[in-house]
Amino acid sequence: MLARHAESLFWAGRQIERAQDTARMLDVTYHGLLEAPPWEAERSWHDLLKVLWLDQPFAALERPVRAGTVSEFLVLDPTNPGSIVSSVAQARENVRATRELISTELWEAVNSFHLELRARNLRSEVETAPHQLYQFVKRSCQEIAGAADETMPRDEGWRFLMLGWTLERAEMTCRLLDVRYSQMVSAGASGGFHHWLRTLQSASGSEAFRRRYRASTEPADVVEFLLLSRTFPRSVLHCLIEAEGHLRRLEPGASVRSRPQRLLGRTKADLEFHDTHELLQGDLHVFLDYLLDGVRRVAEAVALQYFRASEELDVRAFGPGRAAAEIA
Amino acid sequence: MAELFAGYDPGAFFDEVVDADGGVRPHYRNLVDRLGGLSAHQLADLERLRDESFRQAGITFTVYGEGEGVERTFPMDLVPRIIPADEWAHLEAGLVQRVTALNRFLDDLYVGERAVLRDGIVPRWLVLTSAGFEREAYGIAVPHGARCLVAGIDIVRGADGTYTVLEDNLRNPSGISYVLENRSAMTRVIPRAFADHLVRPVDHYGPALLEALRRVAPARADTEPTVVVLTPGVYNSAYFEHAFLARQMGVELVEARDLVVDDHVVSMRTTHGLRRVDVIYRRVDDAFLDPVVFRPDSVLGVPGLMSAARAGNVTIANAVGNGVADDKAVYAFVPDLIRYYLGAEPVLDSVPTYLLWDPDQRAACLDRLDELVVKPVAESGGYGMLIGPSASDAEIAAMRARIEADPRGYIAQEVVALSRHPTLVDDHLEGRHIDLRPFVLCGDKVEVIPGGLTRVALRRGSLVVNSSQGGGSKDTWVLAAPPDGRGA
Numbered sequence: 001m002l003a004r005h006a007e008s009l010f011w012a013g014r015q016i017e018r019a020q021d022t023a024r025m026l027d028v029t030y031h032g033l034l035e036a037p038p039w040e041a042e043r044s045w046h047d048l049l050k051v052l053w054l055d056q057p058f059a060a061l062e063r064p065v066r067a068g069t070v071s072e073f074l075v076l077d078p079t080n081p082g083s084i085v086s087s088v089a090q091a092r093e094n095v096r097a098t099r100e101l102i103s104t105e106l107w108e109a110v111n112s113f114h115l116e117l118r119a120r121n122l123r124s125e126v127e128t129a130p131h132q133l134y135q136f137v138k139r140s141c142q143e144i145a146g147a148a149d150e151t152m153p154r155d156e157g158w159r160f161l162m163l164g165w166t167l168e169r170a171e172m173t174c175r176l177l178d179v180r181y182s183q184m185v186s187a188g189a190s191g192g193f194h195h196w197l198r199t200l201q202s203a204s205g206s207e208a209f210r211r212r213y214r215a216s217t218e219p220a221d222v223v224e225f226l227l228l229s230r231t232f233p234r235s236v237l238h239c240l241i242e243a244e245g246h247l248r249r250l251e252p253g254a255s256v257r258s259r260p261q262r263l264l265g266r267t268k269a270d271l272e273f274h275d276t277h278e279l280l281q282g283d284l285h286v287f288l289d290y291l292l293d294g295v296r297r298v299a300e301a302v303a304l305q306y307f308r309a310s311e312e313l314d315v316r317a318f319g320p321g322r323a324a325a326e327i328a
Numbered sequence: 329m330a331e332l333f334a335g336y337d338p339g340a341f342f343d344e345v346v347d348a349d350g351g352v353r354p355h356y357r358n359l360v361d362r363l364g365g366l367s368a369h370q371l372a373d374l375e376r377l378r379d380e381s382f383r384q385a386g387i388t389f390t391v392y393g394e395g396e397g398v399e400r401t402f403p404m405d406l407v408p409r410i411i412p413a414d415e416w417a418h419l420e421a422g423l424v425q426r427v428t429a430l431n432r433f434l435d436d437l438y439v440g441e442r443a444v445l446r447d448g449i450v451p452r453w454l455v456l457t458s459a460g461f462e463r464e465a466y467g468i469a470v471p472h473g474a475r476c477l478v479a480g481i482d483i484v485r486g487a488d489g490t491y492t493v494l495e496d497n498l499r500n501p502s503g504i505s506y507v508l509e510n511r512s513a514m515t516r517v518i519p520r521a522f523a524d525h526l527v528r529p530v531d532h533y534g535p536a537l538l539e540a541l542r543r544v545a546p547a548r549a550d551t552e553p554t555v556v557v558l559t560p561g562v563y564n565s566a567y568f569e570h571a572f573l574a575r576q577m578g579v580e581l582v583e584a585r586d587l588v589v590d591d592h593v594v595s596m597r598t599t600h601g602l603r604r605v606d607v608i609y610r611r612v613d614d615a616f617l618d619p620v621v622f623r624p625d626s627v628l629g630v631p632g633l634m635s636a637a638r639a640g641n642v643t644i645a646n647a648v649g650n651g652v653a654d655d656k657a658v659y660a661f662v663p664d665l666i667r668y669y670l671g672a673e674p675v676l677d678s679v680p681t682y683l684l685w686d687p688d689q690r691a692a693c694l695d696r697l698d699e700l701v702v703k704p705v706a707e708s709g710g711y712g713m714l715i716g717p718s719a720s721d722a723e724i725a726a727m728r729a730r731i732e733a734d735p736r737g738y739i740a741q742e743v744v745a746l747s748r749h750p751t752l753v754d755d756h757l758e759g760r761h762i763d764l765r766p767f768v769l770c771g772d773k774v775e776v777i778p779g780g781l782t783r784v785a786l787r788r789g790s791l792v793v794n795s796s797q798g799g800g801s802k803d804t805w806v807l808a809a810p811p812d813g814r815g816a
Contacts, residue, residue, distance in 0.1 A: 001580070001598055001599055002586050002596060002597065002599075003598055004597070005580075093562065096571075099568075099571040099572075099581075100572070100581045115383075307599075
């Protein structure tokens with residue numbers, strides 16, 4: 001398939017997942033703070049911006065760090081490329097650019113999500129009915145996932161869509177843990193297990209967690225579950241296993257693993273062979289950062305291998321330029 | 329007459345549904361019976377169903393020159409236009425004849441002996457001064473001479489109902505996607521109306537286009553040549569159609585940045601390296617196609633594309649330089665071209681056209697610009713036209729100045745009192761002017777898709793049907809001749 005189309009689908013997958021996870025994180029932060037004192041709130045909202053790497057752009061706006069301002073920035077600010085409306089608009093542009101490759105159902109699901117977001121009064125919903133709004137975002141993303149799953153042929157396009165999707169999800173689950181972890185640190189030990197429970201709920205994992213760990217109230221179990229579960233689809237390990245499968249099927253019959261495969265395998269092994277209790281005693285934040293960096297390098301390797309593969313020819317035809325700079 | 333049609337006023341025009349005595353024409357009787365009984369409420373429901381279907385499918389086009397709401401859905405009227413089998417047979421014969429002659433003309437100019445100029449059928453200077461005439465296309469042959477691989481011929485009916493050619497679109501005619509989408513929406517919205525009619529299908533267009541494109545592949549290509557659709561990108565007003573056609577054919581939709589020319593061979597960048605391309609169905613205008621030979625500032629083009637075509641490594645469809653044959657001044661010569669190349673009388677009429685570089689014709693026209701239509705010769709899409717009877721004095725004066733400055737740049741035509749068709753306006757029917765753009769495909773043979781795009785001037789009294797100028801459309805039903813030969 002065309003390299004440009006592969007790249008568009010890869011990003012569409014990322015952007016839909018990002019919209020969904022941003023909603024999840026907003027939901028967990030908002031509800032986690034309902035009973036908290038105001039000074040804790042400011043710290044938590046700031047932490048949320050930080051794990052999303054949006055603290056600098058937000059600071060540039062010179063607005064107070066509060067539930068309302070941060071939620072608006074993350075939900076409906078069109079100048080924030082990571083906001084939910086921006087992510088969905090970009091995802092729509094990306095599937096529009098691949099319109100002839102994807103099923104009508106998938107296009108319609110993305111398009112109507114975008115149109116509905118534009119039609120709703122988000123500013124007031126963020127304030128008056130945040131939970132319902134985040135539910136709506138989550139459901140719409142699930143509808144898109146369902147449309148993709150049920151109607152897309154399992155071809156290359158599908159692999160790139162899902163590759164972007166699973167890598168983004170791995171990243172975002174790391175970040176979700178990071179938000180909760182930093183909140184726990186800032187709240188001292190008083191954070192309590194119910195906060196972790198909310199984290200599970202926001203990852204739609206509380207029932208699955210209960211079935212696996214019964215009555216556990218150990219934060220370590222939650223971390224283990226969200227990082228290392230082999231069966232829960234939002235756990236980081238599960239995402240990496242999925243992504244590995246997609247990468248493998250992009251190279252049928254290859255005897256040597258591709259560079260993205262090798263990088264992913266390394267990160268996955270590092271995750272798999274870590275002990276959770278160790279992690280919680282050390283600095284979980286540092287480890288999560290390490291995972292995020294690993295995932296980011298896989299994404300870069302994918303871009304170099306599949307989206308810019310033929311730029312070597314440009315070097316031959318038009319002299320060394322951008323391509324050479326990128327390979328170096 | 330059924331309720332919906334009660335009070336319908338066909339006016340002083342040729343009406344497609346109601347004849348001069350106020351009776352419903354025979355080929356519309358079933359439809360009038362079927363739709364006539366609908367209440368305003370039911371109609372509103374059907375319209376909602378239709379709008380939802382279009383909007384959800386993302387069928388939109390972009391309107392330039394408006395501040396907001398760049399994407400609009402293309403309004404389709406719920407009352408279809410019906411063409412009986414015998415009328416269609418006449419149209420089809422005329423279209424095949426016309427496009428065949430135009431292809432012969434283009435081949436003669438670009439790869440032939442230019443006999444048509446030598447024999448004085450068309451003035452040499454007229455061809456040489458046409459904006460659509462491209463010297464860069466000299467010597468680049470197209471298999472089977474199918475230079476207009478897709479042609480869209482605009483047809484109107486005047487006061488007596490005669491089918492008349494209004495203009496030819498031989499470069500990048502658009503609108504076929506609406507033909508297919510209108511049909512698909514109609515079968516969903518009023519499925520039962522189809523049961524009363526033998527409507528000829530249109531959904532074979534994608535495979536037919538692909539087949540035609542494969543037929544013009546360079547001789548050295550595989551038995552399965554690689555075909556792509558080249559689009560300017562998602563911000564082009566017809567992008568929906570480009571994507572639609574690629575999907576209908578199951579081929580890649582590429583942009584210029586996806587293509588690369590090396591050693592006169594065109595390839596596309598894929599996830600697994602470069603793959604050779606044999607035929608490009610391009611929806612990018614000539615001027616932007618190859619910055620090496622055309623506009624150097626074009627980012628929509630592929631450097632080296634023309635050299636690859638000249639080397640016979642790739643076929644570009646429609647061919648470069650077709651604009652000379654749909655130049656509106658050359659239009660006046662098409663009946664002569666048909667006689668010259670095919671030795672036959674034109675089946676379809678043309679509109680009386682005045683050539684304004686001729687001092688006598690110009691003088692006669694300038695005296696009565698308020699009665700004529702004036703068109704720039706190289707434009708399409710209804711841009712830059714003057715419709716005399718509805719123009720202000722200032723507009724007429726401005727047009728007069730433009731004509732005097734550049735008489736070769738404009739032609740004048742008699743106003744055609746376009747036929748009208750009952751069209752839903754709120755909850756009742758009103759007559760609105762319509763035209764028809766049938767699509768003609770040329771590979772190794774010439775084929776017309778039954779029907780085409782019927783465009784409607786939705787504004788009351790307006791004669792301009794272009795989608796870019798506030799037009800809408802109708803599904804167009806060509807009726808199949810009954811097998812036993814009885815009347816349609």
